[in-house]
Amino acid sequence: MRITRLDVHHLSPRYSVLVVHTDDDSVFGLGEACLEGKARVVQAAITDFEPLLLGQDPRQVEKLWNDMYRTTFYPSGSVLASAISAIDQALWDITGKHHGVPVHELLGGRVRDRVRAYRHVNVGDHGDAEVARDQDHIDELVAVARVAVSQGYTMIKTALPGPARGLESAAFVDFQARRFAALREAVGPGVDIAIDFHGRVGPALAKVLIRAIEPWSPMFVEEPCLPENVDAMVDVARSTTVPIATGERLFTRWGFRDVLSKGAAAVLQPDLAHCGGISEGRKIATMAEMHYAQLAPHNPLGAVNLAASIQLDLVTPNFLCQEQIHLGEGVITHPFEVVDGYIEAPTAPGLGVELDPAVLASDWDGSWTLPSWRDPVDGSLLPW
Structure with a gap:
């Protein structure tokens, strides 16, 4: 068997x-051939x-994974690793089908026979740096959480709503604490709640926020700060008993090497569309196991990456x-x-999924842009 052609199909809104x-x-x-907002670059x-x-x-x-990774000379960053990931997934799909x-x-x-999935619980991001601290937001959030539980989910994940500065006010911290407390009261102790800080705040504020929500037992805090500085995340992890997640x-x-060896995270979140595919995800999972860390793959993308x-x-x-x-x-x-x-565990060969004809018929060009926020007071860019 030989590879004859590689085609990328973009499907609106962003797959x-x-x-x-x-x-x-x-x-x-x-x-899954994607890098959020840069799908055409990956193509x-x-x-x-x-x-x-x-x-x-x-x-x-x-062999092909190593050929792609090593012949570039430079270590793969987000674009090349995402391209390798898409190809690797497809090669495993072919091999399984064969x-x-x-x-x-x-x-x-x-x-295991089935995979635990969780649902995102958010009600839209506020568009200003101060974050609206109103009860309506909390009431809407609680309603969404109750729907998720009624659908059978035993785990939900929320995020800090809207943009934030590196350091924030006492009112900001109080709002986040009330928001998380309301979620816990709504779903009870039997449902796990994780929260994604999305790298929106600095390490110092992350420690304050984690301390504020800790009484309501978050399952983990994801990206408490931006991931470039592993030592900063180590400092956050050592300041709390709440598990830290990143990846x-x-x-x-x-x-992932330094994150594990330095104890920066208890939960690793590699994205199989970005980290190097199934092949590399398997190796990262084994590294995590050796360090007693859990694996929670990231996937806000499409069904192929989910598969x-x-x-x-x-x-x-x-x-x-x-x-x-x-x-x-x-x-x-399906x-x-x-x-x-x-x-439930798929039983069909390969990745276990078949492509909908709509994907092949799509004429969308993949031009999707990530959202971004600016501080309304001074115009500076705030992390999304």
Whole structure:
């Protein structure tokens, strides 16, 4: 079997799928070809890898991964790692289809029969730096949380609403504490609540906020500060008993090494569309297991990345939970279902999903831009 063509299809509002074709017309592979707001750049990087891939056996996944990673000379950052991730997912999909088994069987077989998924609970971001501290926001948030629980979810995740400065006022801290307390009261102690700071505040304020919400037992705090400075995150982690999570903006096993060795996080969140694909996700998961850290793959993307993530979740002993915002309507023919907070193990070959014809028919060019915020007082850019 040989690789003959690589095509990327963009599907509005912001999903991009790579199709790797082979000389066996009945066998092709799917991968999530995305970097939020930069899908066309990833597409160009995939095209740039074609000389290394065309004519090669797609089942030589590890060889081709190393060829792509090592022949660039420079370590892969967000763009190249995302291109490699999409290709890697597609190669595993092809290999599973060739052998007639799900990818998780190729990875050694599953250690669980279903995957715990969680639902995002937010009601829109406020557009000003002060953040509206009104009861209406909290009431709306609580209503969304109760719907999630009624749907069977046993875990939810919220985020700091709207932009924030590196340091904030006492009123800001009080609002975040009241907001989280209301969530806990609404869902009770039997539902896990995680919160994503999204790198929106500095380490000093992160410690203050974590202390403020700690009485209501957050499952973990995600990206309490931007991830570039591992030592700063170590300082945050050592200041609290609340588990710290990070990883969506880290790439390859080398990007996670210091986070683990320095004890910066108890939960790792590699994104299989960015970190290097299924191959690299497996290695990161094993590194995490060695450091007694849990795996909670990041995925605010499409159903192909969710499918790839589920295959890894099924074989990972230290798996914790799976992020999802889109179960595949309009992208795959049989969207995933969350029942009582879990997704059952797929049994179809490869990634276990088939592409909806709408993806191939789409003429969207992939031009999607990430949102950004500016401080209304001085006009400075605030982290999204």
